Amino acid sequence: MEEARNRALVGECISRASVEAARGATAGEIEQALDVCDYERAATLAFGRARGGERVPVEVLARILPGIELPEITFALLAITQERVKLLDLVEHRRFPQTKESAELEAIVLYAAWRAGADQARIIPELRRLSARVMSMQGYALLATIAQSIDDPNVAAATKPIAGFAKEHAKQIADDDKALAASIEQVIASLPAEVELSKAAGFTVRATRQVGRNDPCPCGSGLKFKKCCADKQVSPSPIPGLSYEEFLGAGATQMTIEHVQELPLRELVRVDLARLRHAPLRGVCRRFIEAHEWRHAERTLDELAQRTEDESGDYADPSVRAEDDFRHELVTYLLECKELARAREHIARLPAELAKDFELELAIADGPEPAWRALVAHARQCAGSANKIDDVDLAYSLLRAEPALGIYFARACIGAMHIDSADTMLDAVEEARDTLNVLPEDPAWAVLDAIMEKESEQPEESAKLRESLHESSARVDQLERMLAAMRVELEAARTRPIAELMRAPQDRDRAAQLEGKVQELEALVREGNAERRDLRKQLQHATPIEARREGPRARRLTLVETDDDIGDDVESAGRGVVIPRFERRATDALADVPAAVAAEAMRTIGTLAAGDIAAWRGVKQAKDMTRPLLMARVGIHHRLLFRAGDGALEVVDLITREQLLTTLKRLRAGR
Numbered sequence: 117m118e119e120a121r122n123r124a125l126v127g128e129c130i131s132r133a134s135v136e137a138a139r140g141a142t143a144g145e146i147e148q149a150l151d152v153c154d155y156e157r158a159a160t161l162a163f164g165r166a167r168g169g170e171r172v173p174v175e176v177l178a179r180i181l182p183g184i185e186l187p188e189i190t191f192a193l194l195a196i197t198q199e200r201v202k203l204l205d206l207v208e209h210r211r212f213p214q215t216k217e218s219a220e221l222e223a224i225v226l227y228a229a230w231r232a233g234a235d236q237a238r239i240i241p242e243l244r245r246l247s248a249r250v251m252s253m254q255g256y257a258l259l260a261t262i263a264q265s266i267d268d269p270n271v272a273a274a275t276k277p278i279a280g281f282a283k284e285h286a287k288q289i290a291d292d293d294k295a296l297a298a299s300i301e302q303v304i305a306s307l308p309a310e311v312e313l314s315k316a317a318g319f320t321v322r323a324t325r326q327v328g329r330n331d332p333c334p335c336g337s338g339l340k341f342k343k344c345c346a347d348k349q350v351s352p353s354p355i356p357g358l359s360y361e362e363f364l365g366a367g368a369t370q371m372t373i374e375h376v377q378e379l380p381l382r383e384l385v386r387v388d389l390a391r392l393r394h395a396p397l398r399g400v401c402r403r404f405i406e407a408h409e410w411r412h413a414e415r416t417l418d419e420l421a422q423r424t425e426d427e428s429g430d431y432a433d434p435s436v437r438a439e440d441d442f443r444h445e446l447v448t449y450l451l452e453c454k455e456l457a458r459a460r461e462h463i464a465r466l467p468a469e470l471a472k473d474f475e476l477e478l479a480i481a482d483g484p485e486p487a488w489r490a491l492v493a494h495a496r497q498c499a500g501s502a503n504k505i506d507d508v509d510l511a512y513s514l515l516r517a518e519p520a521l522g523i524y525f526a527r528a529c530i531g532a533m534h535i536d537s538a539d540t541m542l543d544a545v546e547e548a549r550d551t552l553n554v555l556p557e558d559p560a561w562a563v564l565d566a567i568m569e570k571e572s573e574q575p576e577e578s579a580k581l582r583e584s585l586h587e588s589s590a591r592v593d594q595l596e597r598m599l600a601a602m603r604v605e606l607e608a609a610r611t612r613p614i615a616e617l618m619r620a621p622q623d624r625d626r627a628a629q630l631e632g633k634v635q636e637l638e639a640l641v642r643e644g645n646a647e648r649r650d651l652r653k654q655l656q657h658a659t660p661i662e663a664r665r666e667g668p669r670a671r672r673l674t675l676v677e678t679d680d681d682i683g684d685d686v687e688s689a690g691r692g693v694v695i696p697r698f699e700r701r702a703t704d705a706l707a708d709v710p711a712a713v714a715a716e717a718m719r720t721i722g723t724l725a726a727g728d729i730a731a732w733r734g735v736k737q738a739k740d741m742t743r744p745l746l747m748a749r750v751g752i753h754h755r756l757l758f759r760a761g762d763g764a765l766e767v768v769d770l771i772t773r774e775q776l777l778t779t780l781k782r783l784r785a786g787r
Contacts, residue, residue, distance in 0.1 A: 130307060133309060138167075152385045155182075155381075159180050178206045181225060183407075187224055190221050192295070200228045200229055208238065219246060222242075224292075241551045243275070256281040256601070273555055355367055366388070369392070373399045389419040397416065398420070398438055398704070401420060405446050417443055443466055444466060447474060512541075522548055530542070542558060694764050695764050696722075696765040699768050702768060713770075716751055717756055724758070724765060735747065738757075747776075754770060757783075
């Protein structure tokens with residue numbers, strides 16, 4: 117365990133030498149590092165300040181933790197934190213970017229706050245929320261340990277899928293407890309003496325050989341190193357002939373969306389935004405929003421606001437300016453993170469048609485009287501509207517702002533079948549039940565089944581098949597969870613620095629051992645999925661539709677979420693050759709995404725335009741659209757939106773899977 121922690125600390129480029137150099141660091145120095153998103157430097161300074169006997173305020177450490185990538189560094193920072201109970205605010209306010217990797221770090225911070233005696237009533241909603249996220253076995257073990265200590269049947273029911281990890285990984289939990297109790301001397305002693313690094317294109321490179329004088333210059337100029345940058349104290353950049361400083365400054369005009377996505381945040385904040393082209397600038401804005409770096413996101417929005425149609429060639433219609441779209445997205449993130457005051461400032465700057473999306477949530481935050489008036493007004497508007505999307509929007513707003521009311525409004529949508537995606541809405545209901553700490557699996561699932569299913573001619577056989585399907589799904593979910601954790605460990609083993617592998621020859625075969633275990637688990641998952649498919653087919657013969665209730669919470673725990681229920685299948689045969697046309701949003705999106713995604717999207721467009729039957733088999737038609745809108749998958753994480761007709765394939769947009777529901781909502785509203 118100690119060796120594992122040591123290797124991870126190397127991965128974060130923190131050493132005893134760097135900490136000693138930072139000994140006695142001031143609070144101002146840490147603030148400066150945080151202001152430019154240099155979390156690694158801020159962590160080093162925090163260790164140095166603690167090494168010098170100075171207290172590091174928990175508020176400062178709370179700003180460092182969301183930018184740390186490795187669990188071991190998180191444990192080390194928590195070890196020098198004296199008021200861990202206050203870190204519960206960090207988890208409650210969702211300051212961690214909501215990525216798969218960050219879920220485990222949130223679990224560690226929650227565990228530390230629980231160990232410090234944080235209020236159990238506040239711990240429970242976060243425990244239940246995180247237990248439905250994907251993370252390593254270590255993270256699940258921490259959450260299961262917390263759940264074991266809480267005498268609450270609702271918590272036990274919600275965390276049942278991970279309960280076994282507490283006992284299976286008890287030794288790991290004991291090691292984690294020791295790590296939290298470590299003294300600053302023990303933390304520093306676990307660090308390597310030094311870390312050998314070199315810089316290339318702004319990224320940390322480990323165990324790389326030095327460039328020979330007769331080798332091609334790494335700056336890309338095409339000259340030999342001795343005739344180019346050998347005598348220059350500059351770092352090369354991805355652009356031939358530009359130093360790294362020029363690349364971030366005057367040369368930012370040549371920066372691409374790929375560069376933006378690869379740059380670490382500490383380098384991204386140094387980019388001259390005014391010189392960026394429009395597509396990379398939008399990429400920068402999204403990076404800062406997703407990282408919850410509000411101040412830098414606002415700085416990028418200010419630059420977007422200055423871009424005119426003549427300068428960028430984009431967004432001639434003010435109602436769809438990039439600034440407005442990204443500000444709307446920023447507000448959504450701010451409200452999720454309970455940054456209400458900041459959200460209000462940005463809502464005031466949105467066009468009225470976008471600002472109204474948040475009217476009810478703001479009114480609820482203002483108190484009972486304005487909340488009641490706004491709720492009644494919205495309910496009356498929805499009751500008199502023939503557009504069922506109004507009901508859906510109201511339900512989702514209340515699920516976020518007032519979960520108890522939101523559950524009842526969502527049930528009304530299910531009962532009246534005023535829904536666009538029933539499973540998605542009920543998953544949001546399950547999250548609301550986590551917040552309220554009531555039993556998981558809302559009764560609306562049964563109502564939905566009753567509405568969707570016809571009378572079965574073989575009720576007993578159908579019930580047995582449904583029970584077998586539920587058990588099979590539970591087994592597959594558990595296997596997938598173990599497989600996900602094993603893949604995390606395998607990836608860590610594969611990416612260990614070469615120098616560390618040389619110093620630890622006994623671990624060289626670890627990756628091979630893990631690969632064998634991963635292959636074994638993958639085979640078991642395939643067998644389980646085959647069994648599940650067979651049971652579904654049998655159930656289809658017994659009842660008109662396949663079972664929908666494999667366990668709502670278990671479905672939330674699967675590794676790959678699906679959005680198949682958002683649309684209906686379309687006819688794949690008889691498609692002729694059509695000419696593709698691209699809307700402005702589609703061309704913008706193709707410029708924004710990585711080259712590999714853009715290439716795959718263009719291949720998808722080509723096969724669809726050619727009328728390829730195999731390509732059209734996976735196409736869905738979005739529900740409740742004034743004009744038919746079709747959707748096709750581009751890899752796992754992206755969706756292509758398009759329309760077909762009049763001899764043309766009209767490409768509307770290329771979006772991420774997470775953006776799908778929001779985008780469909782905007783298109784239904786005509787925005």
